[in-house]
Amino acid sequence: xxxxxxxxxxxxxxxxxxxxxxxxxxxxxxxxxxxxxxxxxxxxxxxxxxxxxxxxxxxxxxxxxxxxxxxxxxxxxxxxxxxxxxxxxxxxxxxxxxxxxxxxxxxxxx
Amino acid sequence: xxxxxxxxxxxxxxxxxxxxxxxxxxxxxxxxxxxxxxxxxxxxxxxxxxxxxxxxxxxxxxxxxxxxxxxxxxxxxxxxxxxxxxxxxxxxxxxxxxxxxxxxxxxxxxxx
Numbered sequence: 632x633x634x635x636x637x638x639x640x641x642x643x644x645x646x647x648x649x650x651x652x653x654x655x656x657x658x659x660x661x662x663x664x665x666x667x668x669x670x671x672x673x674x675x676x677x678x679x680x681x682x683x684x685x686x687x688x689x690x691x692x693x694x695x696x697x698x699x700x701x702x703x704x705x706x707x708x709x710x711x712x713x714x715x716x717x718x719x720x721x722x723x724x725x726x727x728x729x730x731x732x733x734x735x736x737x738x739x740x741x
Numbered sequence: 742x743x744x745x746x747x748x749x750x751x752x753x754x755x756x757x758x759x760x761x762x763x764x765x766x767x768x769x770x771x772x773x774x775x776x777x778x779x780x781x782x783x784x785x786x787x788x789x790x791x792x793x794x795x796x797x798x799x800x801x802x803x804x805x806x807x808x809x810x811x812x813x814x815x816x817x818x819x820x821x822x823x824x825x826x827x828x829x830x831x832x833x834x835x836x837x838x839x840x841x842x843x844x845x846x847x848x849x850x851x852x853x
Contacts, residue, residue: 662838673829673844674829676840728775728833729777732784
């Protein structure tokens with residue numbers, strides 16, 4: 632029962648470096664989501680994909696891009712990392728509700 | 742602007758106590774309200790409340806949706822140290838996309 636798998640689990644970047652966070656789900660879900668979690672701010676939606684072939688911006692999309700590679704995979708890219716992007720990133724997937732979450736990627740930008 | 746607010750932001754209790762966590766929302770298109778528990782890693786689903794299912798219970802946990810007051814409560818009775826976690830409230834605002842708006846979370850610490 633893999634569910635939602637995120638890689639890597641931890642990453643440290645320097646300001647200006649680029650990075651792609653990977654997410655894969657094995658539940659045949661149509662919808663996938665990327666969130667970031669900062670202390671005291673709950674989860675904020677970055678981008679989502681309601682179905683294969685579509686992506687849309689969430690609440691905080693600036694500085695990020697996404698690719699829905701196929702039904703299983705949804706990646707998040709930081710083109711030029713900034714210290715403000717230091718956060719824990721969660722990927723989720725769903726057929727309807729509830730959403731199922733991965734274990735997160737802890738990303739630090741120095 | 743759609744908004745979900747949780748209170749209190751943090752809470753410390755002793756084992757055996759009963760706690761009530763609050764969630765209020767202002768959204769243009771309410772579809773459902775969900776509660777999640779987050780320990781060290783991924784949030785895990787607890788309950789989903791809708792207009793047709795305003796009360797849910799599982800063991801020591803229960804939740805009620807008040808559509809008139811635009812709010813929900815999560816009750817935990819006879820708390821245990823294993824209940825220590827962040828509790829997240831989220832509101833689904835679109836049936837087409839499944840988008841959720843999350844509150845800030847309530848951090849619960851249960852002391853032995």
